[in-house]
Amino acid sequence: MNIDPLTARHLSHFLAAEQRRGRLPSVAAGIVRDGALAWSDAIGTVDGRADGGRSDTDTQYRMGSITKTFVAVAVLRLRDAGRLDLNDRFEAHVPGSRLGGATIAQLLSHDAGVQAETNGPWWERTPGGDWESLAASQVVQRFRAGRRFHYSNVGFGALGELVARAHGADWFDVIRRDLLEPLGMLRTTTRPSGKAGQGLAVHPFADVLLPEPEHDAGAMAPAGQLWTTIEDLARWAVFAGGDTGDVLAKDTLAEMYEPHVVNDNPGLPWTVAHGLGWQVWNIDGTRYAGHGGSMPGFLAGLRVDTSTGDGVVVMANATSGMGLVAPELLKAFVEREPRPVEPWHAQGDADVLDVVGMWHWGPSVTVAKVVGEHLVLGEPGQGRGSRFAVAGRDEWVGLDGYYTGEPLRLVRRPDGTVSHLDLASFRFTRTPYDPSADIPGGVDEAGWR
Numbered sequence: 001m002n003i004d005p006l007t008a009r010h011l012s013h014f015l016a017a018e019q020r021r022g023r024l025p026s027v028a029a030g031i032v033r034d035g036a037l038a039w040s041d042a043i044g045t046v047d048g049r050a051d052g053g054r055s056d057t058d059t060q061y062r063m064g065s066i067t068k069t070f071v072a073v074a075v076l077r078l079r080d081a082g083r084l085d086l087n088d089r090f091e092a093h094v095p096g097s098r099l100g101g102a103t104i105a106q107l108l109s110h111d112a113g114v115q116a117e118t119n120g121p122w123w124e125r126t127p128g129g130d131w132e133s134l135a136a137s138q139v140v141q142r143f144r145a146g147r148r149f150h151y152s153n154v155g156f157g158a159l160g161e162l163v164a165r166a167h168g169a170d171w172f173d174v175i176r177r178d179l180l181e182p183l184g185m186l187r188t189t190t191r192p193s194g195k196a197g198q199g200l201a202v203h204p205f206a207d208v209l210l211p212e213p214e215h216d217a218g219a220m221a222p223a224g225q226l227w228t229t230i231e232d233l234a235r236w237a238v239f240a241g242g243d244t245g246d247v248l249a250k251d252t253l254a255e256m257y258e259p260h261v262v263n264d265n266p267g268l269p270w271t272v273a274h275g276l277g278w279q280v281w282n283i284d285g286t287r288y289a290g291h292g293g294s295m296p297g298f299l300a301g302l303r304v305d306t307s308t309g310d311g312v313v314v315m316a317n318a319t320s321g322m323g324l325v326a327p328e329l330l331k332a333f334v335e336r337e338p339r340p341v342e343p344w345h346a347q348g349d350a351d352v353l354d355v356v357g358m359w360h361w362g363p364s365v366t367v368a369k370v371v372g373e374h375l376v377l378g379e380p381g382q383g384r385g386s387r388f389a390v391a392g393r394d395e396w397v398g399l400d401g402y403y404t405g406e407p408l409r410l411v412r413r414p415d416g417t418v419s420h421l422d423l424a425s426f427r428f429t430r431t432p433y434d435p436s437a438d439i440p441g442g443v444d445e446a447g448w449r
């Protein structure tokens with residue numbers, strides 16, 4: 001798509017200002033909308049020197065923990081294929097470790113209680129061994145599974161091993177075959193290939209650089225090893241925004257975004273949770289999904305608005321200093337490039353007149369109306385207000401709130417006239433406690449008085 005040149009100029013200026021403010025050797029970013037890169041730019045050089053090679057959108061950076069989202073999708077593909085259940089214990093698929101009591105779902109959502117890091121030297125800066133050596137190092141669960149959020153790189157090393165054993169192949173070979181190649185992400189690799197940024201640390205008190213080490217992390221690689229470009233990561237952002245192609249069912253992606261456990265910091269309101277392998281944010285009522293990433297020498301971020309698919313990707317070759325570049329870029333883009341407003345047209349079915357309007361649950365008053373393709377009962381987000389999707393003639397199923405997954409049925413009398421709504425055993429009637437509507441427990445014969 002084409003965006004206003006003034007918008008592009010503003011975004012590029014903001015990125016350049018952040019590169020200077022954060023003293024980032026280089027930073028690259030992209031905005032996606034409607035399935036494509038709407039804007040991208042790169043500032044700085046791959047080695048941090050003024051005379052070094054300029055970064056661009058085909059320069060590889062390490063994405064760090066964004067790698068986990070690929071592993072998570074591979075796990076959900078196994079679930080969708082009937083190869084496992086998310087409630088399976090890890091030991092049912094990978095026996096022989098002290099992590100076996102945790103479920104696959106708990107490992108995906110970081111509430112398995114598994115220790116955050118390995119027992120050996122800092123794994124992000126030292127070469128790694130195989131799964132057997134990692135398991136033999138006595139990695140354990142720090143907390144009771146399901147008790148709380150506890151981010152675990154070790155847990156995703158375990159999930160990478162699960163993927164490998166399920167397919168009888170290296171975890172990355174599975175990711176490349178099943179995810180990267182179908183999505184055209186051919187510049188995403190486990191080690192740097194072609195033009196790539198040098199991982200760098202910037203001294204906190206002087207403008208000097210220190211190269212960071214790069215290696216194969218072995219069994220811990222699924223926690224954060226992948227390298228990619230802005231162009232490739234933008235395609236993953238398009239995927240995250242709902243354009244999943246034949247790689248994953250859209251309903252499965254939506255399931256992955258359901259918050260399982262909040263990242264709760266005492267004294268602060270929480271806005272971040274974890275779903276199945278994805279971070280999710282609830283900011284002023286807008287839901288976002290994505291993930292952050294950091295490895296020695298690299299920072300990365302991916303975030304999409306789950307309702308619109310608009311998204312942002314950012315990567316830099318610095319150990320620290322990037323700040324809130326990703327969400328601020330996306331905010332600036334959306335403010336300057338609002339989506340077009342679709343004009344309203346009458347497209348309803350007169351049959352819905354039997355269900356819309358005022359209903360009563362006991363003495364309370366509730367209004368039913370049709371909004372787009374959904375039936376809405378009450379105000380979603382308030383009390384028990386929910387949206388409902390059509391499930392058949394005179395039948396719906398709840399999509400959110402208290403009634404998520406619960407059945408709603410319009411009950412008719414033998415002559416076809418409407419008697420009441422039956423919602424998960426609750427009776428909604430056109431008048432309060434209508435005695436002709438089969439109210440559970442009956443209605444006092446003397447009526448209102």
